[in-house]
Amino acid sequence: MATATVLSRLSLIPNLSSKPKSFSNKRTTVSVRAQASFSDPFVLQLAESLEDSLSSSSPSLPLQRIRDSSAESILSTPWPSRRDEPFRFTDTSFIRYSQIEPVSTQQRNSEILDNLTETHFPNAVIIDGFVSNLTIGPSDLPDGVYFGSFSGLPDDLTNRVSEFIGDFDSGDLFWSINGMGAPDLTVIYVPAGCKVDNSIHLRYFSGQTGDRESKRLPVSNPRVFVLVEEGGEVGIVEEFVGRDEQGFYWTNPVLEVVVLKNAKVKHSYLQKESTAAAHIKWTFVRQEAESEYELVEVSTGGRLGRHNVHVQQLGPDTLTELTTFHMCVNEQTLDLHSRIVLDHPRGSSRQLHKCIVAHSSGQAVFDGNVRVNKYAQQTDAGQLTRSLLLKPRATVNIKPNLQIIADDVKCSHGAAISDLEEDQLFYFQARGIDLETARRALISSFGSEVIEKFPNREIRDQARNHVKSLL
Numbered sequence: 147m148a149t150a151t152v153l154s155r156l157s158l159i160p161n162l163s164s165k166p167k168s169f170s171n172k173r174t175t176v177s178v179r180a181q182a183s184f185s186d187p188f189v190l191q192l193a194e195s196l197e198d199s200l201s202s203s204s205p206s207l208p209l210q211r212i213r214d215s216s217a218e219s220i221l222s223t224p225w226p227s228r229r230d231e232p233f234r235f236t237d238t239s240f241i242r243y244s245q246i247e248p249v250s251t252q253q254r255n256s257e258i259l260d261n262l263t264e265t266h267f268p269n270a271v272i273i274d275g276f277v278s279n280l281t282i283g284p285s286d287l288p289d290g291v292y293f294g295s296f297s298g299l300p301d302d303l304t305n306r307v308s309e310f311i312g313d314f315d316s317g318d319l320f321w322s323i324n325g326m327g328a329p330d331l332t333v334i335y336v337p338a339g340c341k342v343d344n345s346i347h348l349r350y351f352s353g354q355t356g357d358r359e360s361k362r363l364p365v366s367n368p369r370v371f372v373l374v375e376e377g378g379e380v381g382i383v384e385e386f387v388g389r390d391e392q393g394f395y396w397t398n399p400v401l402e403v404v405v406l407k408n409a410k411v412k413h414s415y416l417q418k419e420s421t422a423a424a425h426i427k428w429t430f431v432r433q434e435a436e437s438e439y440e441l442v443e444v445s446t447g448g449r450l451g452r453h454n455v456h457v458q459q460l461g462p463d464t465l466t467e468l469t470t471f472h473m474c475v476n477e478q479t480l481d482l483h484s485r486i487v488l489d490h491p492r493g494s495s496r497q498l499h500k501c502i503v504a505h506s507s508g509q510a511v512f513d514g515n516v517r518v519n520k521y522a523q524q525t526d527a528g529q530l531t532r533s534l535l536l537k538p539r540a541t542v543n544i545k546p547n548l549q550i551i552a553d554d555v556k557c558s559h560g561a562a563i564s565d566l567e568e569d570q571l572f573y574f575q576a577r578g579i580d581l582e583t584a585r586r587a588l589i590s591s592f593g594s595e596v597i598e599k600f601p602n603r604e605i606r607d608q609a610r611n612h613v614k615s616l617l
Contacts, residue, residue, distance in 0.1 A: 186224045199329075249366045266344070270293070293333075296311075315456070333370075347383045365397075386417045397427075444609045464488075485514075500596055
């Protein structure tokens with residue numbers, strides 16, 4: 147059990163004079179003796195509040211396993227600072243110095259549910275980490291496909307799905323915070339050889355918002371697990387919506403995806419949180435032989451918005467595509483940290499990251515790592531990042547990184563940072579188009595290369611209109 151490991155590690159620390167303290171919710175018991183040596187007091191206090199926020203009822207065994215492993219790692223992980231390389235350009239201090247309050251109960255939010263935009267997809271509305279509304283038509287999903295809470299899985303699928311849950315490499319502190327605080331586990335299961343024609347739509351909202359003056363910051367920890375069996379195909383849409391432009395809250399989601407042999411997943415991710423909020427997301431993907439995973443992302447929201455994407459290719463002839471667009475129009479930081487690991491022959495990866503910083507206090511961060519290990523011969527990997535800085539003192543920090551150990555590969559990467567080209571603006575003006583209209587057209591077209599990659603027209607139109615409204 148994970149708890150035993152924590153306790154055994156703690157026993158190696160010399161005893162402190164203070165009385166040991168423990169926190170328990172009848173499911174995870176972790177001694178925090180020697181807390182000063184093991185982690186900073188803020189993280190320990192946050193861990194306690196996460197424990198206290200959970201329901202007293204017993205969780206499913208996979209969710210319990212996630213909580214146990216997260217409790218073990220969180221005690222040895224301090225809050226990140228700018229001295230830590232992964233957070234060198236990403237300041238999380240406004241979260242650190244807020245009064246963080248985990249959302250503890252599921253409440254029906256009629257304001258959200260009664261004002262939902264119509265969608266033609268099977269969809270779930272997730273409010274503060276709880277599935278509040280699940281809409282699946284009789285012909286939306288083929289037989290054998292499951293979409294809902296883990297607790298509702300048929301008995302024959304429970305063991306199969308449980309084989310993979312909690313079997314991912316650990317992430318950072320925010321990954322562990324989600325693991326300790328996730329109130330439920332939403333599952334998408336696609337059986338072997340099944341093609342799901344209708345994308346599955348996950349819409350996330352924060353029902354509780356805090357107060358910037360008092361620094362009360364509600365945090366929610368939604369968690370979703372996807373398993374696509376051999377030869378299966380599915381599209382998944384994640385949409386994060388901020389109802390109030392100045393809403394003060396923290397969304398801390400995790401998505402885990404397992405793509406088995408010859409299966410395909412198309413993942414669309416649209417992040418439109420409040421510009422006063424924090425949004426820190428983890429996406430973990432495991433791909434087996436001959437599988438395909440494609441991510442298309444548009445992110446514009448959050449005072450701090452960060453997406454950590456980790457993809458591991460576990461078989462030959464595997465394809466990974468990441469196409470992302472970040473746009474800062476306020477005093478905000480938008481950050482993409484990606485890592486693709488290729489371990490087998492004839493793997494392929496394509497990554498395009500584009501960002502626009504249109505505010506003098508805005509910042510974009512890109513840290514993209516592609517690792518081609520010894521046995522990943524005949525790999526074809528390409529990475530390109532392009533950035534537009536439209537205001538004085540606007541900032542972009544980019545770190546494209548290829549680590550190549552194999553010797554028979556075709557790999558490339560490139561980076562470009564600029565303002566709009568003068569000759570492009572002149573081309574418009576020479577045809578009677580004023581400067582402001584010309585700039586808007588060029589900025590809009592810069593992001594269109596990514597937006598047009600969304601596989602669903604409804605999502606493409608929504609993303610396009612959203613970006614235009616920000617311009």
